[in-house]
Amino acid sequence: MKKLMSILLCVLMLVSVLAGCGATEEVVEETTEVTEEVVEEVVEETSEPKIYEGVELVYWSSKVAGTPAAVVLEELAAEFYEETGCVINIQFKGNERRQIMPTALESGERIDVFDSAGFYELRTFDPAWILDLTPYYEATGYAEKTYGLMVKDLTDNSPEGGLPGVVSAPGMNGLWYDKAAVAAAGITEMPKTFDEFEVMFDAILETGVAPLSLDGAYVAGFFGTVLQRHCGQEVVRELSMNGGWSENEGAVAAAQRMIDWKNKGYFVDGAPDVFPTSQNKIALGLSAMVNCGVWVGNEIETAMGVDIDWGFTKFPILDESIDANVDSAYSSYIHVNEKCENPDAAWDWMMKIVTGEGDKRVTDALLCPPADKTNEALPDFDGTVEYLDSVEVCLDVNCAVANADMKAALTDVMTKIFEGNYATGLEAMQAMDALYN
Amino acid sequence: MKKSKTFIACFIVPCLIVLAITYFYPVARTLCMSFFKTGSVTAPVSTWTFAGLANFKRIAASPDFRRGLWNMLRIWIFGGVFAIGFSLLFAVILSHKSIRGKHFFRAIIYLPNVISAVAIGNAWLYYVYNYDFGMLNGVLKVFGIEPLKWLGPDLKFGAMIAAAIFGVVGYYMMVFIGGVERIPEDVMEAATLDGANAWQKLTRITLPLLKGTTKTVFTFWTIVAMQFFVWSKVFSPIGTESSTIVPIGYMYEILFGSLQSPEIDIGTGAAVGVLVAAIIMVITSLINRLFKTDDLEL
Numbered sequence: 001m002k003k004l005m006s007i008l009l010c011v012l013m014l015v016s017v018l019a020g021c022g023a024t025e026e027v028v029e030e031t032t033e034v035t036e037e038v039v040e041e042v043v044e045e046t047s048e049p050k051i052y053e054g055v056e057l058v059y060w061s062s063k064v065a066g067t068p069a070a071v072v073l074e075e076l077a078a079e080f081y082e083e084t085g086c087v088i089n090i091q092f093k094g095n096e097r098r099q100i101m102p103t104a105l106e107s108g109e110r111i112d113v114f115d116s117a118g119f120y121e122l123r124t125f126d127p128a129w130i131l132d133l134t135p136y137y138e139a140t141g142y143a144e145k146t147y148g149l150m151v152k153d154l155t156d157n158s159p160e161g162g163l164p165g166v167v168s169a170p171g172m173n174g175l176w177y178d179k180a181a182v183a184a185a186g187i188t189e190m191p192k193t194f195d196e197f198e199v200m201f202d203a204i205l206e207t208g209v210a211p212l213s214l215d216g217a218y219v220a221g222f223f224g225t226v227l228q229r230h231c232g233q234e235v236v237r238e239l240s241m242n243g244g245w246s247e248n249e250g251a252v253a254a255a256q257r258m259i260d261w262k263n264k265g266y267f268v269d270g271a272p273d274v275f276p277t278s279q280n281k282i283a284l285g286l287s288a289m290v291n292c293g294v295w296v297g298n299e300i301e302t303a304m305g306v307d308i309d310w311g312f313t314k315f316p317i318l319d320e321s322i323d324a325n326v327d328s329a330y331s332s333y334i335h336v337n338e339k340c341e342n343p344d345a346a347w348d349w350m351m352k353i354v355t356g357e358g359d360k361r362v363t364d365a366l367l368c369p370p371a372d373k374t375n376e377a378l379p380d381f382d383g384t385v386e387y388l389d390s391v392e393v394c395l396d397v398n399c400a401v402a403n404a405d406m407k408a409a410l411t412d413v414m415t416k417i418f419e420g421n422y423a424t425g426l427e428a429m430q431a432m433d434a435l436y437n
Numbered sequence: 438m439k440k441s442k443t444f445i446a447c448f449i450v451p452c453l454i455v456l457a458i459t460y461f462y463p464v465a466r467t468l469c470m471s472f473f474k475t476g477s478v479t480a481p482v483s484t485w486t487f488a489g490l491a492n493f494k495r496i497a498a499s500p501d502f503r504r505g506l507w508n509m510l511r512i513w514i515f516g517g518v519f520a521i522g523f524s525l526l527f528a529v530i531l532s533h534k535s536i537r538g539k540h541f542f543r544a545i546i547y548l549p550n551v552i553s554a555v556a557i558g559n560a561w562l563y564y565v566y567n568y569d570f571g572m573l574n575g576v577l578k579v580f581g582i583e584p585l586k587w588l589g590p591d592l593k594f595g596a597m598i599a600a601a602i603f604g605v606v607g608y609y610m611m612v613f614i615g616g617v618e619r620i621p622e623d624v625m626e627a628a629t630l631d632g633a634n635a636w637q638k639l640t641r642i643t644l645p646l647l648k649g650t651t652k653t654v655f656t657f658w659t660i661v662a663m664q665f666f667v668w669s670k671v672f673s674p675i676g677t678e679s680s681t682i683v684p685i686g687y688m689y690e691i692l693f694g695s696l697q698s699p700e701i702d703i704g705t706g707a708a709v710g711v712l713v714a715a716i717i718m719v720i721t722s723l724i725n726r727l728f729k730t731d732d733l734e735l
Contacts, residue, residue: 217675405499412679
């Protein structure tokens with residue numbers, strides 16, 4: 001009897017181990033399927049089968065389930081099923097998508113369509129994961145509907161050239177300002193150059209408001225952009241990789257300008273602060289603008305429970321001769337897996353959500369400019385479509401920390417510039433150079 | 438009773454199989470990967486390119502990794518002194534018979550341990566260290582002292598360690614309490630009768646008899662310090678900073694890339710893991726030599 005119990009116990013342990021190994025990990029994932037319930041609600045029987053009848057596509061989205069954009073995607077998936085008979089199995093992976101997707105693709109997990117965070121991530125893709133969509137671009141003229149720079153970036157950053165994706169959720173880094181605070185300073189037209197910005201900042205200061213917020217998390221991007229304006233981004237990348245900051249006049253001048261801005265009180269008290277404390281001070285009426293991406297307005301309003309009338313303007317330039325056609329403009333992409341069995345359906349699904357009314361609904365929910373430039377942007381993004389369409393070369397705001405082995409060390413010195421640790425720009429750039437010894 | 442090797446094997450083999458799949462294989466693969474260049478974590482071995490010690494040379498030359506190692510060392514030493522010191526102090530006090538409400542105090546001190554480190558870290562970030570509204574600067578303002586940037590580059594490391602110690606003291610306190618309560622009462626009574634004061638009892642009886650427990654706590658703390666990551670990410674949620682970077686944080690950035698630095702280098706990430714594991718083994722064996730428990734006799 002005892003032996004029998006022992007054998008049964010062994011078997012039970014083995015079964016539980018195997019069951020545990022086969023369990024699906026639920027991390028940040030919610031699977032949405034256009035289920036039979038949805039089918040029953042919307043389908044009318046027709047005599048002819050729909051174009052993608054019986055087709056199912058698995059779509060890994062970087063949206064978070066339950067968010068407004070995710071809800072819109074689900075609605076669009078239901079409409080797409082109604083129109084074409086194709087089932088879209090949307091899996092909302094959220095921010096974890098970037099970490100788990102390479103492994104999933106490597107292991108052969110079925111993913112037909114998937115998001116990427118943009119050209120930064122595209123560069124790291126295995127060519128075997130992505131289908132070249134050039135024939136679809138040519139057949140549909142899609143390139144005319146979206147931003148030329150982002151299409152160019154697709155090709156430039158693709159592992160094997162071609163056009164391995166479509167543009168979604170575009171954005172830009174720049175100065176997002178509280179229109180009321182700027183208007184109160186008597187500013188009617190946004191300046192262009194650093195000198196003109198300083199005149200504006202003085203006017204804003206006189207109203208008792210600090211011109212700029214700056215969170216520690218964005219110091220590298222902010223100073224990187226200042227450096228780019230003074231030196232050109234390729235020069236900045238080179239300096240990041242090999243040093244020589246103190247020998248570059250532009251870099252020294254950029255650092256000196258920031259030290260001057262700090263001393264003049266252009267940055268709100270406490271800056272650089274722990275994210276998102278400094279940017280939230282705009283909502284408290286303590287500062288007027290912040291250099292950040294398209295998400296910042298919604299982020300501040302959500303955190304502080306206020307409604308701000310936002311404006312956008314480009315980061316100041318030194319003069320037109322340095323990186324004249326370089327500015328911040330980027331987007332996420334959506335790709336088709338090379339192993340997708342029905343790329344036509346995948347393309348049509350992507351067109352559903354990145355062009356026309358579908359794109360308008362998705363990008364309005366995401367609170368970003370439209371991916372289809374024929375769509376009208378939300379009032380808070382007034383002028384952004386024209387801006388995105390005008391940018392010729394994308395600014396890499398992280399060009400100053402391009403050196404992966406010195407990112408933290410370089411960011412440390414940059415933070416100390418804004419903390420007031422250095423008396424001169426030369427001293428700051430010498431501190432940067434000291435990191436390379 | 439007759440030993441049945443068959444049944445022993447039946448019970449051990451499933452565990453061994455699971456251990457081999459989930460532990461030995463990944464460890465062996467990571468060790469091999471640290472000497473190769475490979476495109477992704479799950480890339481087939483046939484696609485790996487032998488790189489020799491290049492990955493290890495890269496991390497040795499990386500200022501960020503070296504700073505991470507230095508931070509890890511400081512976490513281990515300074516964090517250890519305060520975390521273990523405070524937990525031992527609380528354990529000794531709260532094991533004393535005459536302390537009223539000791540169960541309540543034990544629960545309160547242990548409470549941070551059951552709360553997520555992310556929640557505790559954010560509470561410290563926004564309620565304690567905030568430049569404008571934080572408790573610490575509020576206290577300084579009361580005394581007419583200029584507020585400090587607790588989360589600036591100079592003080593952030595200390596701020597992070599203080600918050601981390603707050604979160605872990607309770608756990609080590611409970612471990613020490615277990616050790617203290619195992620000390621026979623008659624030994625203490627005999628010491629009292631012999632005229633020993635509290636300090637003498639602590640240093641001559643309690644601490645020596647806690648050697649085994651102290652060794653355990655040191656080993657746990659070493660592993661925590663070597664794998665310090667969550668607190669680092671809470672205090673530097675976007676990007677990496679010199680004041681909070683740790684080797685595991687560096688490994689995370691190099692394995693998965695980031696928007697700031699999208700470069701991925703799996704071999705280098707594996708090399709970091711191998712190095713950290715080697716450091717843990719070295720330190721653990723040092724602790725075993727330092728805390729020999731076979732020289733005590735009751």
